[in-house]
Amino acid sequence: MVAFEVPEVDYTQYTNRQLAAIPLAVLAVALLVILGWYVFTGAPVQLGMEFTGGTELRAQTSTPPSEIPAAFSSEATVTPVQTTQNTYIVTFGPEAQNIANQARNNLQPVQGQQKADIVKSVQGTSASFGESTQRLALMGIGLAFVGMSVLVFLMFRSFVPSIAVVISAFSDIMIPVALMNLLGIPLSLGTVAALLMLIGYSVDSDILLNNHILRRSGGFYESTHRAMRTGVTMTVTSLSSMAVMAFVAYLFGIDLLASIGIVLVLGLATDLMNTYMLNLSLLRWYKYEGVAK
């Protein structure tokens, strides 16, 4: 069997500044995107239906997609489902009402099915409820992040290694959020779950690296290489499984799992960069210059 090995990177070639510059630049761009989004749209991220309110209908009908919006009294957006023929996801704004009845009355059932079978699922969220969910989700992410930071500081008990973990985790969340904006993935409860998972994954590899460098015998570069061998394997494993999951779930039309998968793929890729460039440069500075002072 062919075994893949994690390549050894010669970090001595690069200065701390060089190493940290790239992830920090990417983070800065990401924050700019988020800020810009906030300035132009009034929200830092593209909010999904669960947060803005609205109705999502999944219908199986022989009515062609171009004629579907005309069947409803409210404005509608139609997206076909990849795996099932004649099935569409139709979304409406928060003001839409009685969507299921309109669908049953105005759409044509596919051959061999009845009017009642047109509506496969409907979910509606009122605008006010969406707003409260939004606050809850923000609070959840905020509390999770603060809790994680406090715990990291308690575990390492020194400033630089702890802040390195916290900054990496922060960046691991912000960069995927900016990418979500650019790729048009709205923030849903599923993606919030994914962002929270990212905190866990991100901290995993950071703690591993810190632990190897700070607590083990052996030189800095040797420890780094050993930590990388384990850490990169971990992240690549998760990354590949999430990529496959996102793809399969997208084919099946299971939105929740697909969006979790995509966000995790983006986040884990970001984590590779942040852990082995940003966190590493901070640790090297701390080990060679910070401690000596």
Place this chain on the structure above:
Amino acid sequence: MDIRDNWRVILLAIFLVVSTFAIFAPGVGGDSTSSGAVVEETDSGPTNLKFGLELSGGTRIRAPVDGMTAEVSLSPQTQPGTVEKSVAGNLSNVGAGDVKVRLARAQNETTTVEVFSNNVTRDQLTSALDQSGYDYSNVRSGVTEATRNTVVRILRDKISKAGLSGGRVQQVETAQGEHFVVIEMPNTNRSQVEDLVTERGKVQIVAGFPARNQTGNDTQYRRVPLLSQGDFQSIGTAQESRTLGPNVPVVLNQQSAQNFSDSMRKFGFVTEGVGQCRWQTNPDDPGYCLYTVVDGETVYAANMGSRLAGTFRQEKFTQSPNFVMSTTNMSEARELQIHLNAGALPASLNMEQGTSYFLAPSLAEEFKLYSLITGLVAVGAVSAVVFLRYGDPKVAAPMLVTALSEVVILLGFAAAVQLPLDLSHIAGFIAVIGTGVDDLIIIADEVMSEGDVSSSRVFQSRFRKAFWVIGAAAATTIIAMSPLAVLSLGDLQGFAIVTILGVLIGVLITRPAYGDILRSLLTDK
């Protein structure tokens, strides 16, 4: 093989066996009474796993209860009925039945005035209270907990009466302190659920008494309907008082009070009929009874009490047309209250606020299958990478077996506590496999670093080092997820709980066992 050295593996094996039993053995966890399930599902397939709406189909409506509540301070002599009438009089389009005063029963309770209407604003209620001259504070939208409990109880009762299996009614609170009633009904669409919530039965109070027949020489029983829904000004909440025991207080409106009082005297309830109801013991010769009849079915029979009979005799009943219907215990009183209301909710649910969710059972079946396939594919990808990386089945195979056993144990737990699985739980399972494999990679790399593992002692020390990282990572994940596990409205709660449980099971049971398996494979050479 020494048992002492391998106790972790043995523990894992025990957990796996118990979990498999919980998942597949018939009858395990079948009689859960928690989690608000009204009627157990009859058919749950070959496993004991319960599926939530997203994986079984049905309707979920999450709606707030309409109303406004103010805390008031009343003098001890004030009658709740007076306050209700006065406040309702100062509000437009609100009847006295829509205003409810709850007196404080204990030190830490406050007396509240609730208005059950969706078009009364905060300002209208405050000005109505000002006009009536009551001191008030803390006027807020929503209703009291007691009212919400009544709403939930009535809804549960209706669902179980309708014979709908698997229906659940719960209360949830958001982080902002808003309250919602959640109704979950498998195999039902939204309009059916709305009908169930709003429909009312027909309730009557019927007098049953022995009377002389036409010829005047024989007695036979007569039943005369006396009161129906429209005759009540209000129906109180079931309560337990020191002098009367458990009861439901009711107030009649003026006109029906006169009729009721006249009939009671005419039918002999106030003289020979006092305390003469034997319906429970002798339904063929019941004596003088006041029956509660819901949709034609007699559900309760009450005695005429001597004190009430007195007020009828003195024709004082119309001055304050209220009486209590006593029951033998509190749950009977609650039942009676529901019957008297004929399934009407004290306050309506605002279906336009909150959320609604409907999923056709056929699509749910697809989701169940597809999410299983998606999960398996994700596991497949993990396996491929792990085998490629280590190239040694001795390391990689137990890794996968261990990661999967975490999921089996979690599923066993879900089956044992009858947790209804939804898509968010599936996402949680995938997260658990992900972090689980990560941790196993840490263990494997640590143990195999710096040459061969020659002895148990070397192994132990390396394993302990690896465990520090795993423990630290697990602690952060748990901390990160715990706000959602506690705070949420349910959608992310399932995900957070599964992830936390999975991490705990992983750190305490499966990952140590993987260490032992790896040791015996590596040191026995």
